[in-house]
Amino acid sequence: MAETTNKTQQLIDRGKRVLIGNYARQPVVMERGEGSYVWDADGKRYLDLFAGFGGGILGHCHPELVAAATQQAGKLWHVGNTFYTEPQIELAERLNRFAFEGQAFFCHSGAEANEAACKLARLRGNQKHPNKWKVISLTHSFHGRTLAMVAATGNPAVRQGFEPDVPGFEQVEAGNFDALAKAVDQNVGAILIEPIQGEGGINFHPEGYIQRVRQLCNERDVLLIFDEVWTGCGRTGKWFGHQHYRDVNGKAIEPDIMTLGKAVGGGLPMGIMFAKPQVAALLGPGKHGSTLGGNGICAAVSRTIFDVIDRDKLTDRAAVMGEQAVARLKNEASIRQKVASVRGRGLFIGIELKDPPEQFMEKALARGLVVNLTAKKIVRVAPPINVDQALWEQGLGEVVQLIASL
């Protein structure tokens, strides 16, 4: 890493005093961003291949998103959700166009969107059967940090110390359909699944699994909730991760509820629970809410994200670039000894190392590269999906060199 200046060091010292230490922060003060680059307070430039943990789907300070935000900022910020506003309606219309017919509830994060989905599942379940309020999720899953979502998350470390768990959440082994079918008794109201597991390490479900889960939900009158917080908005080469899964007629396997976060705000706080009309109808006046959810600025930016991705055909582009990248990473002789497997779909790529690396972030930042390490040894790359092609190829070369150097 470059030498930190006095100003940077002073900011870090001040930050250590006043910011809670729940994030493993690097000793870098980021100051500005443009496209796929960010600069620190010392003027060092970094290629950001993990823009805002997936939030920066169109990179930093995209001019059309800046224009949407500033235009709306001068018009109407928020008026409270007892009124209609155009940006909210237009955003929900885009979900109808690109996902399926449904209705939207707006909040500020992925965890909140999942909370809303699980509340809705309980509401429905409680109407059907006295105890039909359990939510089943999978091992290695991640659904957020609220009390209920840590109970839903299939990673015991996330729950540790926060016991007792919120009741009504249970995990079954990812990929094991028989275990899931066995767990779905009459007390289960919903199954909550990421179409591709993100924090768990870019994990795919076995062939045919999602189709069987959909069928199981239909047979046992259980809601299927897809947590698309990572996989939504074109990240995986389709608008939404569930669109990769098809039935025998080629139709996408749709959930009853889809949750969105991260990319759908482009870096602003936006979360969405999007439900099929019949299910959404249960959430009548007073049943759920969020004071600032769907505020004008976030909704206008989110609407524009959909428009830019659609106009620039960025989903197809991400699919092609991702496929080429995975093939290249699999063929790189210089890292073959270190890599256990390469997994990816669209611009959502995981490189599983054989051994957990040391000082991974420090080494990446020293090279001017922002990437991520999850589940101890899985290098994750999730650049803005509009990243310049040549820059992306150069960045992949940097990732290869980084891994080779570990």
Ligand SMILES: Cc1ncc(COP(=O)(O)O)c(C=O)c1O
């Ligand atoms: C699949 C998934 N769901 C939910 C969340 C929680 O989102 P947020 O941090 O916006 O609450 C995350 C965050 O990483 C996630 O990956």
